[in-house]
Amino acid sequence: MSILPQLIINSIIAGATYTLITLGFNLAYGTTKFLNAVHGSLAAVAGYIVFFLGRSFGLSIVPSAALGIFGASVLGVVIWRLVFRPLRHRGASPAVLFLSSLGVFTMIQAVLAILFTSQFQQLGNVGSPRYEFFGAVITKPQVIIILAGIFIFATLFILLNKTMFGKAVKAIADDEEVARIIGIQTDSVTTLVFAISSGIAGLAGILIGIDIGIQPTMGLWVFLEGAISAIVGGIGNIYGGVLGSFLLGFAENFGIWKISGAWKPAIAFGILIVFLTLRPKGIVRN
Amino acid sequence: MNIIEAKNLTKHFDGVLAIDRLSFSVANGTITGIIGPNGSGKTTLTNILSGMIPKDNGMIIIDGVALERLKSYDARRYGIARTFQNVRVFEQMSVLDNLLVVVTERNVWGALFERHGEYHRARVLEVLERIGLRDKQTALARTLSYGQRKLLEIGRALLTDARVYLFDEPFAGLFPEMAKLIVTIIHELKADGKTVILIEHNMELIRELCDTVIVMDSGRLLAEGAPKNVLKKREVLEAYLGE
Structure with missing residues (x-):
C-alpha cells in the first residue's frame, strides 16, 4: 500500500494544527507588532486546565475545554494589561517586548512544571475512533483539528472583513497613532484582540493535547511552529499564516519520508532560513 | 469667543527648544494660518494640539476647558481633527x-x-x-496618487465632525485642481462655523483664506494678526522670507 495518502493526510493535519496556532499569533502580531512567546504557553495552560478539571472534578472534555479556552483568554488579557501594555506605553521596542514575553513564558512553563510535574499527560481517550480515507488513517481528534482550523479561519475572516471591529483592527495594524486620533479606542480593541488570540491559542493547545498529549514545555514548540508559519506566510497576515502553516506541514511530513522524524524541526528552521534570506516578507507580502 | 488658547507653551526635544513660551488664541469659526520657516515649530505645535506629543509646560484651553495633558485619543472627544505634512492614510x-x-x-x-x-x-x-x-x-x-491620499486624509478629518481642523501643509505638491478642491472645502468648513488652522508656506493662499495669521520663528511667536498687516512687517519678511 502506498504511503502517499497517509503523508498527505498527516501534512493536512499538521497544516491545520499550525494554522490554529498561527491564526491567533498573527492576529495579535498584526495589531501589536511584536513576537509574543506567551502565545505558546497559553496553549499549554489551556491544556493543563482541561487536564486538571478532568482529573480533579471528573469534568467531561467539552465543558472543561470551554473553561480552558476561557482561562487562556483571561490569562492572555491579564498578561497584556500587566506586562505588555505598560511596556508599550513607555515606548518599549519590539525586541524588549519579545524578551519580556520570553520571561513570562519561562515563568508560566516553570509554574506548570511545579504544579503538574514535567511528565507527559494525555487529554481525552487515547483509543479514539479512527477513520480510513483513501487508504490513510485519521483519528477523531485530528478531524476535529481540521474542522476547528476551518472554523476559526472562517470566523476571523468574517470578523476582520465584515464587522466594524475588523476595520478598527486593520486601522490599528496600519497606523495605531492615527487610529487613536480619529477616535478608535485602540486600548480596548487591542485588549479584545489579545483575548481572542489567547483563546485561539488555548483551543490549539487543547486539541494538540487530545491528539498527542501535553507537557509544560510544549509551549516552546507551539510558539516556534506558530512563529515560523507566520514569518514564512507573511507575518501579521492571517491569510499568509494559513499558507505558511500548510507549507510547513507538507514540507515537514514529506521531508521525513525517507529520513528520521527527528529532522522535522531542522526542516522547519531550514524553511525559515530560506525565507528570511530570499523572501523575508513571506509568501503574502504585506 | 476663542476655541483654542495656548499659554506659555514650551517643548524641548533632547535639549533643543522647539516651542518657546508660545501664547496665542484662535477664534471660533475662523481660519488661522500658521507660517514660519522650516524648523520654526509649526508641526510640533500641531502635534501638541492634537495630543500626539505632550507639552513640557504651559496650558492649552479648548473651548474654555483647560487641559493639563491632551492625549491623542482625546483629540476626537474635544473635536479636533488633523491631517499630516507627510500623508498618513x-x-x-x-x-x-x-x-x-x-x-x-x-x-x-x-x-x-x-x-x-x-x-x-x-x-x-x-x-x-x-x-x-x-x-x-x-x-x-x-x-492612490500623493494628491489623492491628501484628499483622503482630509475626507477622514471631515467625517470626524470636528470643531477644529488642523491642516498641515494640505496644498504642498498638489495639482491646481486638487488645491482648488481643498480651498472649497476650507471655505465650506468656515461657512459651517468650523475652525480651521492651516499650516502653509504659500503666502497667496494665506492671504486668500486666512482671517488671522500666526508667524513663528525658532519656536516663538513672531507676529499675529490679519494677513494683510502681518505679512508686511519687516521682522516677518526678514525671518520668513529672508528679505
Whole structure:
C-alpha cells in the first residue's frame, strides 16, 4: 500500500494544527507588532486546565475545554494589561517586548512544571475512533483539528472583513497613532484582540493535547511552529499564516519520508532560513 | 469667543527648544494660518494640539476647558481633527474602509458584532463625493496618487465632525485642481462655523483664506494678526522670507 495518502493526510493535519496556532499569533502580531512567546504557553495552560478539571472534578472534555479556552483568554488579557501594555506605553521596542514575553513564558512553563510535574499527560481517550480515507488513517481528534482550523479561519475572516471591529483592527495594524486620533479606542480593541488570540491559542493547545498529549514545555514548540508559519506566510497576515502553516506541514511530513522524524524541526528552521534570506516578507507580502 | 488658547507653551526635544513660551488664541469659526520657516515649530505645535506629543509646560484651553495633558485619543472627544505634512492614510485598507473606520461604533463590544449600515455608507459616500474620490472607493489607499491620499486624509478629518481642523501643509505638491478642491472645502468648513488652522508656506493662499495669521520663528511667536498687516512687517519678511 502506498504511503502517499497517509503523508498527505498527516501534512493536512499538521497544516491545520499550525494554522490554529498561527491564526491567533498573527492576529495579535498584526495589531501589536511584536513576537509574543506567551502565545505558546497559553496553549499549554489551556491544556493543563482541561487536564486538571478532568482529573480533579471528573469534568467531561467539552465543558472543561470551554473553561480552558476561557482561562487562556483571561490569562492572555491579564498578561497584556500587566506586562505588555505598560511596556508599550513607555515606548518599549519590539525586541524588549519579545524578551519580556520570553520571561513570562519561562515563568508560566516553570509554574506548570511545579504544579503538574514535567511528565507527559494525555487529554481525552487515547483509543479514539479512527477513520480510513483513501487508504490513510485519521483519528477523531485530528478531524476535529481540521474542522476547528476551518472554523476559526472562517470566523476571523468574517470578523476582520465584515464587522466594524475588523476595520478598527486593520486601522490599528496600519497606523495605531492615527487610529487613536480619529477616535478608535485602540486600548480596548487591542485588549479584545489579545483575548481572542489567547483563546485561539488555548483551543490549539487543547486539541494538540487530545491528539498527542501535553507537557509544560510544549509551549516552546507551539510558539516556534506558530512563529515560523507566520514569518514564512507573511507575518501579521492571517491569510499568509494559513499558507505558511500548510507549507510547513507538507514540507515537514514529506521531508521525513525517507529520513528520521527527528529532522522535522531542522526542516522547519531550514524553511525559515530560506525565507528570511530570499523572501523575508513571506509568501503574502504585506 | 476663542476655541483654542495656548499659554506659555514650551517643548524641548533632547535639549533643543522647539516651542518657546508660545501664547496665542484662535477664534471660533475662523481660519488661522500658521507660517514660519522650516524648523520654526509649526508641526510640533500641531502635534501638541492634537495630543500626539505632550507639552513640557504651559496650558492649552479648548473651548474654555483647560487641559493639563491632551492625549491623542482625546483629540476626537474635544473635536479636533488633523491631517499630516507627510500623508498618513491606512495604506492596507480600501479608500471606502479608510473612511468607514472613522464612523465605526465607539463601543468595542458593539463594533464586534455590528456591520456598517446604509447610514454610515451614505455619510462616507457624501464625503467621497466632496473630495472627488467616489470612483476610487474600492482602490487600496496605497495605490492612490500623493494628491489623492491628501484628499483622503482630509475626507477622514471631515467625517470626524470636528470643531477644529488642523491642516498641515494640505496644498504642498498638489495639482491646481486638487488645491482648488481643498480651498472649497476650507471655505465650506468656515461657512459651517468650523475652525480651521492651516499650516502653509504659500503666502497667496494665506492671504486668500486666512482671517488671522500666526508667524513663528525658532519656536516663538513672531507676529499675529490679519494677513494683510502681518505679512508686511519687516521682522516677518526678514525671518520668513529672508528679505
